[in-house]
Amino acid sequence: MPNLFDAIRVGAIDAPNRIFMAPLTRGRADRQAVPTAMMADYYAQRAGAGIIITEATGISREGLGWPFAPGLWTDEQTEAWKPVVGAVHAAGGRIVAQLWHMGRQVHSSVIGGQPVSSSATATKGQAHTYDGKQDFETARPLDIDEIPRLLEDYENATRNAIAAGFDGVQIHGANGYLIDQFLRDNANFRDDRYGGSPENRIRLLREVTERVAATIGADRTGVRLSPNGDSQGVDDSDPKSVFVPAAKALSEIGIAFLELREPGPDGTFGRTDVPKLSPEIRQAYDGVLVLNSDYHKDDANAAIEDGRADAIAFGRPFISNPDLPERLRNDAPLAPDDMKTWYSQGPEGYIDYPALETATA
Numbered sequence: 001m002p003n004l005f006d007a008i009r010v011g012a013i014d015a016p017n018r019i020f021m022a023p024l025t026r027g028r029a030d031r032q033a034v035p036t037a038m039m040a041d042y043y044a045q046r047a048g049a050g051i052i053i054t055e056a057t058g059i060s061r062e063g064l065g066w067p068f069a070p071g072l073w074t075d076e077q078t079e080a081w082k083p084v085v086g087a088v089h090a091a092g093g094r095i096v097a098q099l100w101h102m103g104r105q106v107h108s109s110v111i112g113g114q115p116v117s118s119s120a121t122a123t124k125g126q127a128h129t130y131d132g133k134q135d136f137e138t139a140r141p142l143d144i145d146e147i148p149r150l151l152e153d154y155e156n157a158t159r160n161a162i163a164a165g166f167d168g169v170q171i172h173g174a175n176g177y178l179i180d181q182f183l184r185d186n187a188n189f190r191d192d193r194y195g196g197s198p199e200n201r202i203r204l205l206r207e208v209t210e211r212v213a214a215t216i217g218a219d220r221t222g223v224r225l226s227p228n229g230d231s232q233g234v235d236d237s238d239p240k241s242v243f244v245p246a247a248k249a250l251s252e253i254g255i256a257f258l259e260l261r262e263p264g265p266d267g268t269f270g271r272t273d274v275p276k277l278s279p280e281i282r283q284a285y286d287g288v289l290v291l292n293s294d295y296h297k298d299d300a301n302a303a304i305e306d307g308r309a310d311a312i313a314f315g316r317p318f319i320s321n322p323d324l325p326e327r328l329r330n331d332a333p334l335a336p337d338d339m340k341t342w343y344s345q346g347p348e349g350y351i352d353y354p355a356l357e358t359a360t361a
């Protein structure tokens, strides 16, 4: 049976191991969502990952409300990604861009207009903005005539990802963002063909995936979903009824990989008693299945050896252990990460976590 350290072919991408880097927002771009030079160092330091999935990256101003997160909708952003991707490739790595539309999880002061969603809903609590935290506002439902434009935005970002040299893209369908706001029934109250039945709620995910796959190739397209439990106020009364057919639809499109963020009852970053759906999704989806949340070496290896997953995505461990695959291989101690620098703008807590050789030197 394969384990974490075995190579795997992921669509058109050859990954030398099954230790993937989960998408991690770090807030080191500039206010125009243009990547900065230190992002090249950060990602190159982590090139030992089987595949790096980048931090969530905006497909449009409308879709990007996280302060200092990067985008992929302008030429300037695209140009600035080139040295980042180039540095990862020069270090022997592979990197796919996570494409992000946050839907209602934004504040108007950042996106310059009313947030959009499937329906007129608001997230409880406060949004991160350039002026501290501010209350979430009620979103404007996307008009059905705006969906073609939204699909154009995904295509444009995908074209820019190709131009920047990325090995692929991952559509962010998880964590309560726009696609998830269409998928789950506590956020989607539409009465058109994008709302109501599971088939209708899956439609946007399907159309986005088809468009992205037509642009970059299904074999370079990944998707991330978070099927079990509440994500930033977005939840479903019967997850199986929507996420199993969604996985089937993605299987038919033939995407390269599907990644599931599945918190458990004892999760340390999100937790839920809603059971994980990966066993059912494993049956419905034929491609490479990547699982995430709270994995350590032993349970990650067990998931792969038992055939429950093909690869595991590690999030927080990659923040503080740039050489995570080597550390896992050698059973070396893992350095703890520091929450205070997760989203701070400087190099501190970003590119100053040493690799093992340097740490022990």
Ligand SMILES: Cc1cc2nc3c(=O)[nH]c(=O)nc-3n(C[C@H](O)[C@H](O)[C@H](O)COP(=O)(O)O)c2cc1C
Residues within 6 Å of the ligand: 022, 023, 024, 025, 026, 054, 055, 056, 098, 172, 174, 175, 224, 261, 269, 292, 293, 294, 295, 313, 314, 315, 316, 317, 342
């Ligand atoms: C600082 C931070 C930023 C994150 N940013 C993203 C993101 O941009 N996109 C995403 O899909 N998930 C994001 N996540 C969730 C992680 O990808 C992952 O699901 C989570 O950390 C659980 O995995 P872990 O237990 O291996 O850390 C983020 C998590 C953290 C801690």
